[in-house]
Amino acid sequence: MDQVKINLEEHEIPKQWYNLAADLPTPMLPPVLPDGTVLQPQMLEAVFPRNLIDQEMSRERWIDIPEEILDILYRWRPAPLRRAVYLERYLKTPARIYYKDESVSPSGSHKTNTSVAQAWYNKQFGIRRITTETGAGQWGTALSFACHLMGIECKVYMVRVSFDQKPMRKTLMNLWGAQCVASPSPDTHAGRAILKEMPDTPGSLGIAISEAIEDAVSDKSGRTRYALGSVLNHVLLHQTVIGLEAKKQLAKVGIKTPDIVIGCAGGGSNFAGLAFPFTQDKIHGAKIDIIPVESAACPKMTRGEFAYDYGDVAGMTPLLPMHTLGHKFVPLPVHAGGLRYHGMAPLVSQAVVEGLMRPYAANQVESFEAAITWARTEGFVIAPETSNAVACVIKEAVKARDEGKEKVILFNLSGHGLLDLHGYEKYLSGNLEASCAPDEEIRRSLAQIVRTPEAPLRRTGRW
């Protein structure tokens, strides 16, 4: 029998995070303000604690993980690496498919890797309350759990469509003591303005972010900050424990480098967490096909533009250099709520511009088909976001079979789908649509990007 579970001992947990910014062959463009001046770290102080701002700006390659954070992570880390032999047999593929199982965390996804780190750094800085947005609810629950451990109050603005589709996510947040409201909400100026203009909007991550930031910065006590579950450098940094563990685990079964690395990509954090340590290898000469998989409902990397754009709908954030569909883009209400974000992390975007990564967009029907195949072979029920990655895994495994190639495919199982059964029910009753973003909608939204300053496409041409 092939080894299907590859585990690490507690003492083998990574003790440092890996920062890709130190190794990118073309340096990242800085965030800027609307007048084109470069953002200074102190300008973020109303939004984030200073210690996380330092991490956001850091170009150090390795950053120590504080012992107290490790002590929390031991609850579920090191996470298992598993081999999907039952899917391999079903597909009759010579490819070996390995996956990191991030669904084993308390809230059921990779998001806890950064939520505990962010809550810990906020606590160190004397913060008493944190606001945030959440798409499908995974980030909201992960932050609720972490804030509970730290004794920090937490308020979550949850995108309306997911709030309605996944009511149990709110219960989970309440269970860990957090407050959760549907966004757009009547609680903020940004929310009220959008409700007035579009009373029936399904909401978007961009809208929920505007609300959460407004809430944080308007607290006069100075003890509230905002936390983001993806996109930013420090969030991606915290997720790199995934890829660093995977490397050690693959080495245990004699694999130095996989041929293909795959992760679903909303803002880019779980994908980056797995892929960045392997991207470092690729920069140093390894041959790896690295594929971020986005939703065809929100295809910023495959059909958007690399440009300076806002991170939220109201334009409260600095302008970030990233692949974007325009900050006002409201994607179709697909079940993979965590992939409905208009932009991609600047670090991932720059790696895509450099040619180190090859994005793919999966539609909702092919993704649920893949999730059902997964559940009927491997047995586990995966999150709709994760199913986009699995659609790509199956495509690559079938290609390997057709070409007779023994590829090693590694992907990130970012979360379980036990609170996402509504989407499965729709698929099984034949009521699910592919939901690809219409060309016209994308054109209209891209036309609204300000494009000052221009974001040059800087690449070495090595990949």
Ligand SMILES: Cc1ncc(COP(=O)(O)O)c(C=O)c1O
């Ligand atoms: C299970 C799961 N996977 C993936 C994502 C996408 O986010 P990211 O691209 O930051 O990993 C989310 C976001 O909510 C999620 O809940």
